[in-house]
Amino acid sequence: MKNDYRNTIYWVSKKNIVSEKDALEKKIKAEHSRTKIIYNQINKKDSVYNKLFRNIYSDKCSYCGITTDVVSSELFEIDHFLCESSFNGDSINAGKIKNLVLSCKKCNRAKKDFIWDEVYSSKFNVDDGSITELFYRDKNYYIKVENKFITDKTICEFYRKLKLDEEIRRLDFLLMNMYGFSKKHSSDRISEKISKYIVLLQQKRNEL
Ligand SMILES: [Zn+2]
Known part of the structure; x- marks a missing residue:
């Protein structure tokens, strides 16, 4: 698989999200046999299931x-991958764990009730990494749509709707790289220097 635009070189990508989610759903059902809507258990702030999901x-x-x-971490939310309104009031199916993903508030709010044709659900799949086939991170840290999808209206709409084109995505990626570098070289003097810049940049970012 190609580079994941969501990850810096310092990030160790993990394991199998899909199977871990399945296991968590089984656990919830076993421990709360009367729970119908899995979302309600996972969405409870500071609950053990919320932590496990995160x-x-x-x-x-x-x-x-x-x-x-x-x-x-307070700015992370449990997102319905396929928005609730597309389930015609079927909260049980909308709230199944396979339809829940962790999202930052910015992406979740931007995505809102965006609806796409069913064929796109597998393309936008964030858990198996399919989404990384659609977008890439260029050398200036911009997230871009892959050339072969540039004429695909739904993919471009998703890209704009989620504001993946915004400048702040670059700043955030720069910060993630700086944090990654600083952690990797935590015993070096250079890391001390970098840390000062991280603090400054992070303050500026938080003011945006
Ligand atoms: Zn996000």
């Missing part, structure tokens, strides 16, 4: 890849 995603946004290094 762990599966390594506290990282499924859409843009931002981590809790850069934005507070």
Whole structure:
């Protein structure tokens, strides 16, 4: 698989999100046999299931890849991948774990009730990494649509709707790289220097 636009070179990508989610759903059902809507259990702030769900995603946004290094963990939300309104009131199916993903607030709010044709669900799949076939990170840290999809209206709409084209995505990626570098070289003097710049840049970012 090609480079994942959501990850810096310092990020160790993980394991199988899909199977870990399945296992968590089984656990919830076993421990709360009367629970119909899995979403309600996972969405409970500070609940053990909420923590386990976040762990599966390594506290990282499924859409843009931002981590809790850069934005507070409070700014992460449980997103319905296919928006609730497309389930015609069927909250049980909408709230199944396979339809839930971890998203930063920015992406979740931007995505809102975006609906796409069914054929696109597998293309936008964030859990198996299919989404990384659609977009890439260029050398200036911009997220871009792959050339072969540039005329695809739905993919371009998704890209704009989620604001993947915004400048702040570059700043966030720069910060993620700086944090990654600083952690990797934590015993070096250079890391001390970098840390000062991280603090400054992070302050500026938070003011935006
Ligand atoms: Zn995001």
